[in-house]
Structure formats: structure tokens, C-alpha cells
Amino acid sequence: MPMAASxxxxxxxxxxxYNEADTVGAVVRVALELTPQVVVASDGSCDGTAQAAREAGAQVVELPENGGKGAALLAGxxxxxxxxxxxxxxxLTGLTLxxxxxxxxxxxxxxxxxxxGVFEGGGFVTDWGNKLTPHLSGQRACRRAWLLGVPDLGAERWPEPAITRHLKVTGARWAYMALPNVAQVVKEKKRGFWRGAQARTKMYAALLTYRARRPK
Incomplete structure (x- = not known):
């Protein structure tokens, strides 16, 4: 039976x-269909991200500088x-309750x-990237206390590898969930092709070198 938000x-x-003024409001509005407690952590955004999130109904935490997704996630x-x-x-685009x-x-x-969550049928670029590295997905559900116990969570610009390692260390039970017709606005579209491609390269370099940087 579907779970009612109330x-x-x-x-x-x-x-x-971080600088997601064009899309964050729509994500917040869908999230509010699930629960009244929606927190957006604006990671030093220099556009209207914080304002768009507030206008959509979210509680907003504003970080003064861009510290990376890990810092924003921890603050949230x-x-x-x-x-x-x-x-x-x-x-995200195509997200529903x-x-x-x-x-x-x-x-x-x-x-x-x-x-x-793993994208399915949302578009070639995001589907391909998500299915190639599903353990790097940013769409997740778990207990808040468990997440707060992830070592290095706030120190990692991209925290997904730290979360994945903690899943293995703690023996947590987890599974992938298909998210049909959900996609992300690709960096090349948001920033222009060359700047977007450069940002994507830096992101994957940080994600895929986590073990070398955090050997313990």
C-alpha cells in the first residue's frame, strides 16, 4: 500500500x-509531498538557489563558501x-512522489x-553514467544517525565513496532501487560544454581516487 505523506x-x-536555482524548487515541491521536513543546504551558491528553495517551501541552510557536497550534506x-x-x-528532473x-x-x-536510487529511462547520458557507477548515486534513503557516523563525510567534496565504504564496514543491508524516467541536468548543459566537461572530469577524478586518498 502506498505510504501517505501525512x-x-x-x-x-x-x-x-550548489548553483541549482533553475531546478531546486521543483525538487523541493515534490519532496514536500512526502514530508514537511525538507532541508536544502546551499553550498556557497552565488545564484538564487537559496531563495528558490525557500520560495518552494524548504528550510534552507546557507554555507558561506563552497566546501563541496560532503560539507553541504553534513550541514543538512x-x-x-x-x-x-x-x-x-x-x-533532478522527472521526480515524483x-x-x-x-x-x-x-x-x-x-x-x-x-x-x-538508479536512473532508468531518464535519458542516455544520465542513465549511462548512473548504471556504470550506481554506487555513486546521490539518491538514497537511510537512518540519519548512521549517515552522521560516516568517517570523512563532511571532508569529502563528493561523499558517495565514503558512504559506500561505510556500508561495507558496518555490514549494512542495502539495495538499488530503479527510478524510472528520472534524470539530472548534465553539467555540460548547465555550464556550457567545455566548462561542464571539465567539471565532470574533476568530479569523477575525486570520486574514483577516494581509496587512494583514504587508504584506511
Whole structure:
């Protein structure tokens, strides 16, 4: 039976965001269909991200400088009060309440410790990238206390590898969840081809060298 937002247990949505004024409002509005506790952590954004998130109904935490997704995620988790959290990227398109229910349902029921969303049918570029490296997805649901216990969470510009390592270390139960017709606005579209491609290269370099930088 679908989970009604009004009957949801202690649940929050946390959205790290950096210069995502064009899309964050739509993500927030969908998240508010699930729970009234939606926190956007603006990571030193220099556009209208914080204002767009507030106007959409989110609680906003503004970081004074761009410290990376890890720092923003940590600030959002610290501002939230719910026991269970759903993590979303701020540049999603095609997101619906059904997707969020699919993502958080197994965690709320106790069947999983974490669910990880994987794009399906949302577009070639985002589908391909997400399926090639699904463990790097930013769409997740889990207990907030567990996430706050991830070593290096706030220190990593891209925290997904640290989260994945903690899943293995703690023996957490997790599974991938398909998110049909959901996609992300690609960096090349947001920043222009060359700047976007450069940003994408830096992102994957940081993500894929995590083990070398954090050997313990």
C-alpha cells in the first residue's frame, strides 16, 4: 500500500545544492509531498538557489563558501531532526512522489538499512553514467544517525565513496532501487560544454581516487 505523506514516521529530505536555482524548487515541491521536513543546504551558491528553495517551501541552510557536497550534506543532516532521511540531488528532473516512496519505503519498513536510487529511462547520458557507477548515486534513503557516523563525510567534496565504504564496514543491508524516467541536468548543459566537461572530469577524478586518498 502506498505510504501517505501525512502518516510518514519521522522522515526528512536533505538536498545539497550548489548553483541549482533553475531546478531546486521543483525538487523541493515534490519532496514536500512526502514530508514537511525538507532541508536544502546551499553550498556557497552565488545564484538564487537559496531563495528558490525557500520560495518552494524548504528550510534552507546557507554555507558561506563552497566546501563541496560532503560539507553541504553534513550541514543538512545536522539541521534535520528526523530519524530517517532521503538524500536527493538538486538538479533532478522527472521526480515524483512515487519515486520517493520507492526509495524510502524499504528503509522505513526495516527491510533495508539503505536504498540507492538508479536512473532508468531518464535519458542516455544520465542513465549511462548512473548504471556504470550506481554506487555513486546521490539518491538514497537511510537512518540519519548512521549517515552522521560516516568517517570523512563532511571532508569529502563528493561523499558517495565514503558512504559506500561505510556500508561495507558496518555490514549494512542495502539495495538499488530503479527510478524510472528520472534524470539530472548534465553539467555540460548547465555550464556550457567545455566548462561542464571539465567539471565532470574533476568530479569523477575525486570520486574514483577516494581509496587512494583514504587508504584506511
Amino acid at each position: 502518516s510518514a514516521p519521522s522522515l526528512a529530505v536533505v538536498i545539497p545544492a 543532516l545536522q539541521a534535520a531532526t528526523a530519524e530517517t532521511v532521503v538524500l536527493l540531488d538538486a538538479d 512515487d519515486h520517493l516512496q520507492r526509495l524510502c519505503g524499504p528503509v522505513l519498513s526495516g527491510a533495508l538499512d539503505m536504498s540507492i
